[in-house]
Amino acid sequence: MEFHSPKPILPHIPDNLTVGQFVFDAIHSTRPNGRERVPWLIDDATGRRVGKEELRARTAALATALRYRFGIGEDDVVLLFSRNHVDYPVAIWAAHQLGAIISGANPDFSTNELLYQLQATKATVLISGLDGLDVAEAAAKQCGLSSDRVLVFNTGGSSKAGKVSVEDMVQLGRTHAPSFQERRLKPGEAKTKLAFLSFSSGTTGRPKAVAIPHYAPIANIVQIAVHNSVHENYCSWEDRRYRPGDVAIGVLPFYHIYGLVINLHYVLYCGMSLVVVPKFNFVEMLKSIVRHRISHLFLVPPMIVLLCKHAAVKDHRIQDHIRMIMCGAAPLSNELNQQLFELLPNAQIGQAYGMTETCTATTMWRIERKRGVSGSSGTLLPGTIARIIKTDGTLADFDEPGELVTYSPSNALCYLNNAEATKETFIDGWVRTGDEAKIGRDGEVWILDRLKVKGFQVAPAELEGCLLDHPDVSNTCVVGVPDEYSGEVPMAFVVLSPSATKRVAQDQKQIDEIKKSIMKHVADNKVAYKHLAGGVELVDVIPTSPSGKLLRRVLRDRAKALKQQQKVKSKL
Numbered sequence: 001m002e003f004h005s006p007k008p009i010l011p012h013i014p015d016n017l018t019v020g021q022f023v024f025d026a027i028h029s030t031r032p033n034g035r036e037r038v039p040w041l042i043d044d045a046t047g048r049r050v051g052k053e054e055l056r057a058r059t060a061a062l063a064t065a066l067r068y069r070f071g072i073g074e075d076d077v078v079l080l081f082s083r084n085h086v087d088y089p090v091a092i093w094a095a096h097q098l099g100a101i102i103s104g105a106n107p108d109f110s111t112n113e114l115l116y117q118l119q120a121t122k123a124t125v126l127i128s129g130l131d132g133l134d135v136a137e138a139a140a141k142q143c144g145l146s147s148d149r150v151l152v153f154n155t156g157g158s159s160k161a162g163k164v165s166v167e168d169m170v171q172l173g174r175t176h177a178p179s180f181q182e183r184r185l186k187p188g189e190a191k192t193k194l195a196f197l198s199f200s201s202g203t204t205g206r207p208k209a210v211a212i213p214h215y216a217p218i219a220n221i222v223q224i225a226v227h228n229s230v231h232e233n234y235c236s237w238e239d240r241r242y243r244p245g246d247v248a249i250g251v252l253p254f255y256h257i258y259g260l261v262i263n264l265h266y267v268l269y270c271g272m273s274l275v276v277v278p279k280f281n282f283v284e285m286l287k288s289i290v291r292h293r294i295s296h297l298f299l300v301p302p303m304i305v306l307l308c309k310h311a312a313v314k315d316h317r318i319q320d321h322i323r324m325i326m327c328g329a330a331p332l333s334n335e336l337n338q339q340l341f342e343l344l345p346n347a348q349i350g351q352a353y354g355m356t357e358t359c360t361a362t363t364m365w366r367i368e369r370k371r372g373v374s375g376s377s378g379t380l381l382p383g384t385i386a387r388i389i390k391t392d393g394t395l396a397d398f399d400e401p402g403e404l405v406t407y408s409p410s411n412a413l414c415y416l417n418n419a420e421a422t423k424e425t426f427i428d429g430w431v432r433t434g435d436e437a438k439i440g441r442d443g444e445v446w447i448l449d450r451l452k453v454k455g456f457q458v459a460p461a462e463l464e465g466c467l468l469d470h471p472d473v474s475n476t477c478v479v480g481v482p483d484e485y486s487g488e489v490p491m492a493f494v495v496l497s498p499s500a501t502k503r504v505a506q507d508q509k510q511i512d513e514i515k516k517s518i519m520k521h522v523a524d525n526k527v528a529y530k531h532l533a534g535g536v537e538l539v540d541v542i543p544t545s546p547s548g549k550l551l552r553r554v555l556r557d558r559a560k561a562l563k564q565q566q567k568v569k570s571k572l
Contacts, residue, residue: 001395002387003439005380006366007226013219013409015190018183020093022218023268024056030225034244034271041086042247044277044288050086058087061173062094062166067180069172070125070149074099074183077121077197080255081105081114081136082129083278085153087166088254089264091127096195096214099183103197103209104255107132114139120209120416121197127151127166129278190215197416198257200356209416216359217261220410221269223381224262228367230270241324241348241367244271248296251277251285251303258328261360262352263298272296282306286316293321300329301336302544305468305475308339311498324348328361330550331447333465334374341371353377353447357431359410362386363445375461376444384408387430388439396438401448404437405430449552458530460552463490463522470521472500472514477542479556481534481563491534491559494518495542511538537562 011029014022039049066072078095080088080102092102103121105114107129118126118139126145128136133152140150154167185193195214199207225231230242237243248267252259267274275292277285280303288294299307304327307313322344332340332351340349350365350372363380365372372378380386385407388396396402407430414422425432436448449460460478467476475495480488496504496514503510515536523531537559543551 010383063097064173065169079123335465337374489533
């Protein structure tokens with residue numbers, strides 16, 4: 001069967017606007033009335049407040065300079081290799097005014113990784129952060145991009161000697177008359193005119209450039225706005241989830257689809273202020289929440305773990321400010337949800353699900369619920385249709401697991417220059433997510449991450465939630481390892497708490513005692529087939545992707561290697 005959103009009807013979605021035109025000027029039935037003096041962006045470090053008209057002027061000036069200096073125009077690609085910056089969206093909107101395309105790159109990339117993205121997109125201008133400039137210049141040199149086409153975002157009011165900064169370009173644009181007509185789209189053209197080449201996370205094979213037209217993020221913004229009734233007086237002002245004048249944190253990277261569409265553009269569309277944070281540091285984030293009175297957090301699971309476990313939380317009165325937390329990228333366990341609810345009893349808290357190929361959110365927790373259903377990713381967004389495809393190729397019914405396949409106006413078009421991968425994922429407007437899911441009769445969508453033990457399904461997130469309740473566990477990831485008898489058994493990689501780490505440093509014998517205690521904790525709380533028969537391995541850090549997903553594949557490979565080493569030793 002096909003599953004539809006509880007709110008199936010969408011208002012008209014503009015198909016003749018660029019993303020910038022939509023966010024700056026679109027009058028739409030879903031848009032709440034903003035507050036004139038509310039700043040759009042706030043620089044976290046300096047407190048600098050940037051309003052709508054200043055952003056508009058900087059965008060026009062930068063567009064003028066990009067055309068004047070480099071001749072940037074139709075379908076040229078501008079690659080942004082930087083941490084979050086108040087001029088990051090300015091660069092996006094300026095490129096779009098010229099008909100160009102934006103591709104955001106992970107600022108922690110190595111030279112070879114950035115080179116790959118430069119070559120895949122054929123970028124003609126590269127804008128870098130100061131801390132990545134050496135990598136940017138090395139990659140540009142290798143791909144034949146002239147050094148003068150490598151610009152730098154300003155940090156601390158100055159740029160590296162000899163490098164042209166974005167601020168320099170803005171000033172150049174202000175001294176020259178506009179040498180271009182802003183790109184205006186014909187009716188329907190936004191559905192095909194590319195806005196972004198956003199790269200998928202690449203957990204299998206090399207990252208792929210997802211071709212996203214202007215219509216897709218605009219559609220997703222409208223879908224989320226309808227889902228959350230941002231334009232309706234559906235309850236008291238105090239209890240409304242999104243309100244003009246609220247303050248959100250912009251700590252998710254803007255190069256990633258979650259940060260780009262929801263954390264940046266949707267927040268601005270709702271008339272909220274966004275505190276721009278260049279790089280995530282948990283303790284500094286707590287300080288920012290208090291300093292800027294941040295009410296809305298857009299996070300990923302590793303950040304939620306820190307909120308629930310980090311000792312510094314008690315030193316900051318974040319409960320006085322936080323009204324909403326959205327978590328995406330991976331399911332949260334019931335235990336972790338409960339800890340978060342107890343920490344912030346008055347906040348609205350829930351999960352969402354999406355991916356680059358669907359141009360962000362496909363599901364989100366209901367507006368009627370202050371707290372999302374633990375473990376659920378919420379319900380389908382308006383205008384979204386889903387199918388669950390079972391292993392035999394037939395359509396699943398309620399509560400039957402299978403691959404989630406979605407149809408949405410926000411879906412991307414294809415993978416750039418990759419017909420084979422496109423054919424596998426993009427099918428007649430539908431997107432194969434590759435994720436196992438089930439949908440209940442109540443419309444709740446459950447993303448399933450499972451390993452099989454003696455034929456029983458075991459959710460790693462469930463065991464991770466249990467493990468995080470142990471006082472010696474700071475972070476964890478559970479993977480399945482092959483077992484001749486059971487098929488697979490759970491194995492836990494664990495990062496110790498500071499107190500446990502101190503005990504181990506003083507006495508190495510504590511390692512075995514802690515491992516036994518952790519295994520006993522799971523055994524005392526879970527049915528036998530969920531016990532950690534694969535053992536416990538202590539690690540310094542749990543690897544995550546740039547989007548915050550646990551890289552189970554990396555730890556699964558490591559677990560297999562450890563088991564192989566143990567087999568070899570047992571034979572000696």
